[in-house]
Amino acid sequence: MNNTETKNLKAVNTILGKLEIRQVKTMCPLHGEYLANQVWLSGQIKEISECPECFKLKQAQKAIEEEKARKEEAERNRKQRIVETRMPLEYQTKDFSTFIQETDSQKAAFKLARRFVKGWEKAKAGGYGLLFLGSCGTGKTHLACAIMIELLKEYAFSYPRYYKASEIFSSVRSTYQAGSTTNEEETLKFFSSIQLLVIDEVGVQKGSEAEKRILFSILDNRVTSNKPTILLSNLGPKALEELLGDRLYDRVRSKCVPMLFAGSSMRKPATADLFD
Ligand SMILES: Nc1ncnc2c1ncn2[C@@H]1O[C@H](COP(=O)(O)OP(=O)(O)OP(=O)(O)O)[C@@H](O)[C@H]1O
Ligand SMILES: [Mg+2]
Ligand SMILES: [Zn+2]
Structure with missing residues (x-):
């Protein structure tokens, strides 16, 4: 009970003639003697103010718990935002700290990735991405x-999204089916308007004319409306140019900084001890 409350109670006391405040020396088992306010009502103790040191400790504990909850x-929000990118589960814990930089190629790729994140505002404004x-x-x-x-860690208003090229194609194809709630145009618009679009596995299957048209439309829209895209492919530059065609490849090259990942596969072969 603080001073104002004590005064208020004294005022009530005067009016009703029933409440009484007594200040009594009290022992706190932790902090020793302190002056407690006792509230008496009709001859019975109704409240005793607690030890000020215990009060402070409880407040500090509460602040720690609130900080922990925060x-x-x-x-939880961070993980949720990672899930919302649609990246595969396997990669959801793979941040910069887990990327090994031993070879020159890995070092160069990592450096470029870090520059991209650091320069995100410029990448976003100019629609610059990576290849x-x-x-x-x-x-x-x-x-x-x-x-x-x-x-996601650095920028509260970043909304990257991950799609495999095949997922984009099937998403567009599904609009041709009877009963589809969206049409091709809307779906193309959706992929064109994503803030940062990562398209993985470009050129995994030999692209049909329809697929090339879909990719062209999305990438052309994105390039001309300054939306950054990160394109990933197993193909070499020549094969990618053949797949995308001169016009699209030219557009991609004007906006996406290329990086060649050299070396052998880092995928660990599965061994029987995985089951132990
Ligand atoms: N530099 C690295 N540091 C740590 N782990 C790595 C590194 N490079 C690859 N890996 C790991 O190796 C595995 C394969 O890597 P990743 O899936 O990124 O390859 P990729 O280039 O996308 O291959 P693909 O073309 O087959 O899709 C993953 O588990 C990944 O975490
Ligand atoms: Mg891959
Ligand atoms: Zn105490």
């Missing part, structure tokens, strides 16, 4: 997902 909430090329298991998806995780 951190847990922030961590990761290289053979299987060299860390393209890992680093692209790490970029998304780092962007």
Whole structure:
């Protein structure tokens, strides 16, 4: 009970003639003697003010618990935002700290990824993205997902999204079916308007004319409306140019900084001890 409350009670006491405040020396088992306010009503103790030191300790404990709850909430939000990018589960914990930089290629790729995150505001404003090329298991998806995780960490208003090229194609194809709630145009618009679009596994299957048209439409829209895109492919520059065609490849090159991931696969072969 603080001084104002004590005064108020004294005032009530005067009016009703029933309440009484007594100040009594009291022992706190932890902090020793203190002057407690006792509230008496009709001859019975109704309240005793607690030890001021215990009160302070409880307040401090409460602040710690609130801070802990706040951190847990922030961590839940962070994980939720990572899930919302649609990146595969395997990569959801792979941030920059987990990317090994031993070879020159890994060092160069990592440096570029870090520059991209640091320069995100410029990338966003100019629609500048990345083009990761290289053979299987060299860390393209890992680093692209790490970029998304780092962007979410650094920028509250970043909304990266991950799609495999095949998912984009089937999403557009599904609009041709009877009963589809969206049409092709809306779906193309959706992919064109994503703030940062990561398209993985470009050129995994030999693209049909329809697929090339879909990719062209989305990338052309994104390039001309300054939306950054990160493209990942197993193909070499020549094969990618053949797949995309001169006009699209030219557009991609004007906006996406290329990086060749060299070396052999970092995928660990599965061994029997995985089951132990
Ligand atoms: N530099 C690295 N540091 C740590 N782990 C790595 C690195 N490069 C690759 N890996 C790991 O190796 C595995 C394969 O990497 P990733 O999936 O990124 O390859 P990729 O280049 O996308 O291959 P693909 O073309 O087959 O899709 C993943 O588990 C990834 O975390
Ligand atoms: Mg990959
Ligand atoms: Zn105490």
